[in-house]
Amino acid sequence: MSEQQQNTARDEGNWATPVDRLEVGDVPAGALDTVGGKQVVSPIQGFGKMWQKTYRISLAGADVTPAELIQTWKDEFPSFWPKGSQFHAPLTGIAPGEVALLQASVGGGMKLSTGVFVLYADEESFTFMTPQGHMFAGWITFSAAEEDGATVAQCQVLMRAQDPLTEVGLVLGGHRKEDRFWQDTMRALAARFGVEAEPETSVVCVDKKRQWGRAGNVRHSSAFRSSVHTATAPLRKHK
Amino acid sequence: MTQDTAAMDVHVAGDALGVITVHGDVTAASEDALMDAYTRASEDSPQAILLDFSGLEYMNSGGIGLLVTLLVRANRAKQRLLACGLNDHYRQIFELTRLDEAISIYADEAEALAAL
Numbered sequence: 001m002s003e004q005q006q007n008t009a010r011d012e013g014n015w016a017t018p019v020d021r022l023e024v025g026d027v028p029a030g031a032l033d034t035v036g037g038k039q040v041v042s043p044i045q046g047f048g049k050m051w052q053k054t055y056r057i058s059l060a061g062a063d064v065t066p067a068e069l070i071q072t073w074k075d076e077f078p079s080f081w082p083k084g085s086q087f088h089a090p091l092t093g094i095a096p097g098e099v100a101l102l103q104a105s106v107g108g109g110m111k112l113s114t115g116v117f118v119l120y121a122d123e124e125s126f127t128f129m130t131p132q133g134h135m136f137a138g139w140i141t142f143s144a145a146e147e148d149g150a151t152v153a154q155c156q157v158l159m160r161a162q163d164p165l166t167e168v169g170l171v172l173g174g175h176r177k178e179d180r181f182w183q184d185t186m187r188a189l190a191a192r193f194g195v196e197a198e199p200e201t202s203v204v205c206v207d208k209k210r211q212w213g214r215a216g217n218v219r220h221s222s223a224f225r226s227s228v229h230t231a232t233a234p235l236r237k238h239k
Numbered sequence: 240m241t242q243d244t245a246a247m248d249v250h251v252a253g254d255a256l257g258v259i260t261v262h263g264d265v266t267a268a269s270e271d272a273l274m275d276a277y278t279r280a281s282e283d284s285p286q287a288i289l290l291d292f293s294g295l296e297y298m299n300s301g302g303i304g305l306l307v308t309l310l311v312r313a314n315r316a317k318q319r320l321l322a323c324g325l326n327d328h329y330r331q332i333f334e335l336t337r338l339d340e341a342i343s344i345y346a347d348e349a350e351a352l353a354a355l
Binding site: 010011012014015016017018019040041042043044045050052119120122125127129139141143156158206207 | 267296297298299300301304307308310311314315328331332334335336337338340341
């Protein structure tokens with residue numbers, strides 16, 4: 001056995017096994033399965049500019065190790081989300097290969113039902129990957145590390161808007177809304193450990209190019225479908 | 240947020256291929272080492288950059304994120320990004336993350352060179 005094959009075991013259990021299409025198990029009460037049968041997408045398959053957004057918060061003074069913090073984050077993930085959005089954790093917990101369903105408030109009273117795939121999880125980090133139809137194509141990594149004697153929690157998003165509609169939405173206040181969402185999440189996480197702190201935010205445009213060849217992603221868009229459904233509701237009433 | 244334990248060797252193969260051989264662990268902490276290796280491998284403006292992963296011992300999702308940003312950098316320089324030396328496990332990760340749609344995978348350096 002080669003050196004690489006022997007060492008592979010170090011991260012093998014941390015990664016999900018490849019899937020062609022997502023399969024959702026039991027759908028929790030209040031959740032809507034809109035991701036079953038969809039493919040996962042990376043930032044490469046998205047449409048808009050590529051962004052790397054990093055939100056960090058120091059838990060200075062809290063008696064918690066990075067591994068303990070990540071365990072709590074996994075176990076209580078839905079409780080850290082801001083009001084108005086729901087995260088339905090998989091019944092078996094946040095583990096590689098699991099699918100979680102969610103409803104995100106996207107403004108105008110509209111809620112988007114989508115989900116995430118758990119791509120990777122170890123003791124000090126875990127990563128979600130988005131499916132077709134989600135607003136973003138990419139992944140979100142939650143991690144923790146010790147820095148200068150304090151545990152620091154981090155959420156890093158690497159993504160492109162999945163379709164032109166979402167790209168326009170991001171420009172028209174969507175970025176600000178997304179930043180607020182994750183900043184609130186980080187504050188709630190710190191508060192769980194008795195820490196009142198402000199998160200640091202860093203936003204980098206990794207690729208300014210839009211991938212026009214991916215504009216057709218809009219046909220999968222949950223937001224687009226929800227908008228059409230809302231707009232055509234009066235017509236359905238009069239039938 | 241973890242310590243970098245990756246080492247990168249750089250050489251040129253033929254006229255058109257800059258090769259980065261990756262040893263050790265690739266995580267988000269490997270960013271400086273990988274980007275520095277990319278700069279060295281690109282000095283003669285090769286047509287493609289090959290990442291040789293035969294010495295890869297560990298990679299987490301932060302490492303995969305780095306490969307995406309490296310891909311953007313290579314595309315901006317009108318270079319192709321290639322990979323070789325991936326065992327079945329890492330090949331599966333490339334498929335799972337759909338990196339294989341943008342980074343062509345070869346068995347080894349000779350095969351990558353022949354494909355240019």
